[in-house]
Amino acid sequence: MSKPLSDKQKHVIRAKYKTTSVEHLAKELKADPAMVQTVIDQLKPALAPEKKRVFTVLTMAFPLILLLLLELGLRLFGYGGDLRLFVPATDPGVEDYYRINHDVARRYFYMQNTIPRPTKDLFLKQKPENGYRIFVLGGSTAAGFPYGNNLTFSRILNKRLDVAFPDKRIEVINVSMAAICSYTLVDFMDEILAMAPDALLVYAGHNEFYGAMGVGSMESLGKNPALVHTYMKLRNFRIYLMMRDLIGKFRKTSSQLIHGATEVDPTATLMARIVSEKIIPLDSPLYQKGARQFESNMIRIMDKAAEAGVPVILSDLVSNVHDQSPFVSVHTDENPEANTVYKQAQQSERSKNYDEARTEYIHAKDLDALRFRATELWNDILQKISKKYQTPLVPMKDIFESESPHALTGDNLMVDHLHPNMDGYFIMADAFFNTMHENAFIAPEWEASRIVELATQKNSWAISPLDSVYAELSIRYLKGSWPFQPENRPNHAMDDFIQKNQVDSLAIYALMRNEISLEQANFRLAEYYESKGMDAWALKVYKALYYAIPHEVLFYHRAGNLLVKQQRFDEAYDVFKQSNRIKINFHAIKWMGQIHLMRNQLFEAIPLLEKAITLDKPDDQILYNLGRAYIQTLQLLKAQKIAEQIQTQSPGSPFVQHLGAQIRKMRPILEKIGQLNQEAHQYIGSKEYAKATAKLDESIHLCENETANLLSAQVYIYLKEYETALEYIKKALFYNPHDTRLLYRAAGLYLQTGKKQNASELLDQIYQIEPEFVDTMRLGEQLDSQVTNFDNFP
Numbered sequence: 001m002s003k004p005l006s007d008k009q010k011h012v013i014r015a016k017y018k019t020t021s022v023e024h025l026a027k028e029l030k031a032d033p034a035m036v037q038t039v040i041d042q043l044k045p046a047l048a049p050e051k052k053r054v055f056t057v058l059t060m061a062f063p064l065i066l067l068l069l070l071e072l073g074l075r076l077f078g079y080g081g082d083l084r085l086f087v088p089a090t091d092p093g094v095e096d097y098y099r100i101n102h103d104v105a106r107r108y109f110y111m112q113n114t115i116p117r118p119t120k121d122l123f124l125k126q127k128p129e130n131g132y133r134i135f136v137l138g139g140s141t142a143a144g145f146p147y148g149n150n151l152t153f154s155r156i157l158n159k160r161l162d163v164a165f166p167d168k169r170i171e172v173i174n175v176s177m178a179a180i181c182s183y184t185l186v187d188f189m190d191e192i193l194a195m196a197p198d199a200l201l202v203y204a205g206h207n208e209f210y211g212a213m214g215v216g217s218m219e220s221l222g223k224n225p226a227l228v229h230t231y232m233k234l235r236n237f238r239i240y241l242m243m244r245d246l247i248g249k250f251r252k253t254s255s256q257l258i259h260g261a262t263e264v265d266p267t268a269t270l271m272a273r274i275v276s277e278k279i280i281p282l283d284s285p286l287y288q289k290g291a292r293q294f295e296s297n298m299i300r301i302m303d304k305a306a307e308a309g310v311p312v313i314l315s316d317l318v319s320n321v322h323d324q325s326p327f328v329s330v331h332t333d334e335n336p337e338a339n340t341v342y343k344q345a346q347q348s349e350r351s352k353n354y355d356e357a358r359t360e361y362i363h364a365k366d367l368d369a370l371r372f373r374a375t376e377l378w379n380d381i382l383q384k385i386s387k388k389y390q391t392p393l394v395p396m397k398d399i400f401e402s403e404s405p406h407a408l409t410g411d412n413l414m415v416d417h418l419h420p421n422m423d424g425y426f427i428m429a430d431a432f433f434n435t436m437h438e439n440a441f442i443a444p445e446w447e448a449s450r451i452v453e454l455a456t457q458k459n460s461w462a463i464s465p466l467d468s469v470y471a472e473l474s475i476r477y478l479k480g481s482w483p484f485q486p487e488n489r490p491n492h493a494m495d496d497f498i499q500k501n502q503v504d505s506l507a508i509y510a511l512m513r514n515e516i517s518l519e520q521a522n523f524r525l526a527e528y529y530e531s532k533g534m535d536a537w538a539l540k541v542y543k544a545l546y547y548a549i550p551h552e553v554l555f556y557h558r559a560g561n562l563l564v565k566q567q568r569f570d571e572a573y574d575v576f577k578q579s580n581r582i583k584i585n586f587h588a589i590k591w592m593g594q595i596h597l598m599r600n601q602l603f604e605a606i607p608l609l610e611k612a613i614t615l616d617k618p619d620d621q622i623l624y625n626l627g628r629a630y631i632q633t634l635q636l637l638k639a640q641k642i643a644e645q646i647q648t649q650s651p652g653s654p655f656v657q658h659l660g661a662q663i664r665k666m667r668p669i670l671e672k673i674g675q676l677n678q679e680a681h682q683y684i685g686s687k688e689y690a691k692a693t694a695k696l697d698e699s700i701h702l703c704e705n706e707t708a709n710l711l712s713a714q715v716y717i718y719l720k721e722y723e724t725a726l727e728y729i730k731k732a733l734f735y736n737p738h739d740t741r742l743l744y745r746a747a748g749l750y751l752q753t754g755k756k757q758n759a760s761e762l763l764d765q766i767y768q769i770e771p772e773f774v775d776t777m778r779l780g781e782q783l784d785s786q787v788t789n790f791d792n793f794p
Contacts, residue, residue, distance in 0.1 A: 005035055013039050083107050085175065085191040089122055093583050094551050097122040098195070105177055108184055108212035116140075116178040119149050120519075122551045123171045127196050131169045132161075132442055135192050137185045137301075138203040139211060142176035145419050146474035148467050148518045150547035152176075154201075156429035159547070160457055164450045165442060176203075181211030182297035189304045199441055200305055201432055203315045203396070205378045206418055208294045209280060209371035215289045216277035216371060279369045281332050290371065295381045302389045313435055314386055315394035315428075316379040319418040321361040322410030327370035327417075327483045338367035354406040361408060370483055373418055394435045396428065403427060415475050422463070430454045462543035464522050469507040473497070477511065502528055519548055526558065535562050546578070553579040557587050569595045586616035597625055602633050602704055603734045620646050624655040631662050633704045633734075634670065639663055666703065673699050677707045689715050706735040713745070722752045740770045747779055756783055 005013075009029045016025060017040045026033040085104050089097040099122045105115040127133060136142055136154040144152030158172035175188055185204060192200070209216040280286050298314075305312045326338035345360030366375040379397060386393035401407040403423075413424040420428060437446050473494070478484070480493025494512060499505045502525065510521040522545050529538035539562045546555035556579030563572035573595045576588040593608030609626040612618065627642035643659040676699040683692035692715050699708040709731040716725035726749040733742050747762035760783060766773050775781075 003031075005029075005031055005039065010039055014043060017043060085188055086195065088125070089551075093553055093585070094122060096125055096583070097551065098125055100173070100175055105180070105212075107187070108180065116143075116180070118177050119143060119152060119154075119174045120549050121149075121154075121173045121175075123173050123195070124169075128169045130167060131171065132165070132198050133196060134158075134170070134172045134199045134201060135195075135197045136172060136174040136176060136201045136203075137188065137192075138176040139180055139207040140176075140178035141206065141419055142174065142203045143178055144174075144425065145178060146415060146471040146478070147422070147425070148464075148470065148522075148544075148548050150462065150544050151422060151425050151467065153203075153425050153428035153432065155547060155550075156426060156457070156461070157432055158550075160429065160433055160452055161436075161442070163452050164446060166450070168442070170442075179207060179211050181207045181209075181214045182294055182301070183213040184211070186297050186300045186304075189301055193304065193308045193310065197310050199436075200310060200312045201315075202298075202301070202312060203317075203394075203428070205294060205317045205374040205382070206319070206372065208374065208378070209277070209290045215286055215293060216280055279328055279330060280371045281330055281369050282335050282367050282375070284332075287371070291377055291381065294378060295385070298381065298385050302385060302391070306389065311391065311441070312389070313392045313394060313432065313439075313441075314382050315396045315432070316382050317374045318397045318400045318409060318420075319365060319373040320410055320414035320416065321358075321365045322404070322408040323414070324365075324373075324410075324417040326364055326368035327372065328368060330369045335367055338364050338369065341367055349406070349408070354408065358401075358407055372483070392435050392439045394431045396431055399427060399431050400424070415471070416478060423458075426454060426458045426461075462540060462547050464525065464541045464544040465503045465537075466506055466518070466522050466525050466541070467544060469503050470511060470518055470521075473507050473511050519545060522548075523555075530562075535565065538562060551582050553582055553585055553588070560588070560591060564591065564595075569598060584611075584615070586612055589615060590622055594622070594625055597629055602629050603731055605629050606633065606734075620650050620653050620655050624659065627655075627659045628662065631659070631666055634666070634673070634706075635735075636663055636666060636670075669702050673702055673705055673708070676702075677705075677711060680708070680711050684711065684715060684718075687718075689719060704731070706732055710742075717749075722749050725749055726753060738769055740766045740773055743769075744773075744777075744779075748777055751779055751782060759783060 009031060012029060013025055013036060020028075022033050022037050022040065025031075026036045029036070082101060083104060083106060084101055086098045087101045089095065089099040099120070100118040102117050103115075104118060109115045123133065124131070134154075136152075142153070144155075149155060152174055154172045154174040154176075158170060161170045161172070175192065177184075182204060185202070208214055277286060280290070302312060325342050329337045329339040331337045341360055342364035345357045345364055348354075348357035348360055362376060365373050366377075382393060385391075397409075400409045400413055404410065404412050413420055413427065415421045436442065437451075476493045476497070477491065480491040482489070485491075494508070497504075497508070499508060506521040506525055510516050510518050516524075522541055526538045526541035526545065529535070529541065539559055542555050542559035542562070546552065546559065549555065556575050560572045560575040560579070563569070563575060573592055576591050576595075579585060580588040580592070589608050590612040593605045593612055596602075596605035596608065606626070606629045609622060609629065612622060613626065623642050623646050627639045627646075630636070630639035630642065639659060640663060643656050643663075646653050646659070647656045676695045680692045680695035680699070683689070683695065693712065696708045696712045696715070699705065700712070709728045713725045713728035713732060716722070716728065726746065729742060729746045729749060733739070733746060736742060743762050743766050747759045747766070750756075750759035750762065759779065763775075763780060
């Protein structure tokens, strides 16, 4: 036992402990180092409790501070990118729209270098009062694989609804993507509901095992639903994304040896790359987990929609049971092999036992241990949810069977194991359309005359030759890889494809080289057709393009120009009008005005041409056309100003001389018109209305003029032909649109002809212009009674 320290030793320690180490002091004093340390500890002041707590908190918070700094740094440098579902559209002309974020799938895919992309749908940031907004949710079938955006059932549905409800702004936004399951749809719901949808359409379920985060997927985050939903909330943190990506890189490196084809194999399709569990027998524990996952997620979707008051239309699922044999056939104690049942179905069909064959084909599909096709249990789940939430369920499976020989759905409507062909997508759109109609979506009553038949719509639809070839090659490439071919075999599907023409070359360029999109390839094809003088083919491609990307006005302009070139002015007008609905634009307004001018519809042409020259710097031609229209409506001062504008911007332009000559030519005509109008006025005074109208018709025939239209309206009011009188008043208003006296006459005539809404709007306009206006005929009071007194018409 060590000898206690003496007072002298303690004195030395007190004097030297700050400058000398414990070891040196112990050696100098020939004492135990522990005893020296004890004395030194007694000399140090104790840490105050408050400081001790601060020190403890800082010690514990330090790791959190480091994590926070890391999170802020990752956000600052944009790690992970923008993963919002909807982002502002930035292309010129569509600044008022949102688009679907083409990188949104990076939320879920961390094992793939290439990811699926959503459709190119846009919708208005500010939903209009007459707007009706529909979101479509689903996987690759809802996304329209293998076709372009113009053949998704959502696009077909949108066009048909536009015709049925021309007074509404209907938006159908498709957020579907390949290789996603119901977890993704749940994750999308809050962002979708924030955009004020009026309805949701859901076609989903085939990807429940192998879609991102599915129980059998390479992109799985675990098989516990609560854990997966927690992961999805964590994706808002960049640290989580970084850790997930690092784990993904490690898994990708090791998965090639374990699972076969991965991103390392450039010929492997996404279908081949995303599968982890290749054998999931019917009724196995993993199969049951997939079913529970689907049901719980669909209930989450329905609960969120119900809470937001948004109606949902579900659809059961359809697949190719007749012509797609089982991918993987296994025998279990509970069930026979899928291939055995499939062969039984073929034998039953050959024996013309079609009902029995149908049951066996469906059972064989359900027994297929490679879970790319949903089983009938999924349709039972959808049926149960439909009843629970009292929401419509589209009987898609029954509808496809009704369109198939002997009710055996196969290659007649399918391009592979579950994706519809062109006919199939039109049938899907029709099924959703009819369900909306039957359940009074959009409006309680649908005008029967505006419902386009499915066959009519299909026959008039625009499909580019490139769309068809691209789809055929997409399926060819898909079937050149596993599971259609032996596993780990390179994809040789394109090796023997011979490019015969420009269409084939562009299809290969877009599909295989992936340097341009299908839409960009179609645009190149249209320009190629134009360069070869093949205007009819070019027009077809441009139409397919604006079906695929309805918000790109360039495609409408190109199509409209070709129609003008072919003198198909009515069709051109409609195309330009469609582009103008997206955004008011100079090209469309100009041509709409000029088409009215060609039809001699001066009162319709002039406002459009006036609008056009305010949108962009006008060329001499459009100014000349506007000046010509002014002359033909006796607005000679305006015509003179147009001539001066042309002279300023193009000195010496022949259009100036042409307008000057026309103005001079109108002066004697102006005198003749004045004489005819004076004679008509005298005939009106003597109530010789037939003679008055003859003079007025002659006056208007010489040239449209305000006085003749006003007098004509007066005559037809006396004759109580109010519809005709209204047409003349509207023409007179063209010259003086803010004349409250004329507006009041028009309001009275609208009321007399039963157009109460028009009358009410004009009265509001009158009071905005002249708040003290006196309603002498008490039109405001008569709006309810529908009785108008014209005895003292002003």
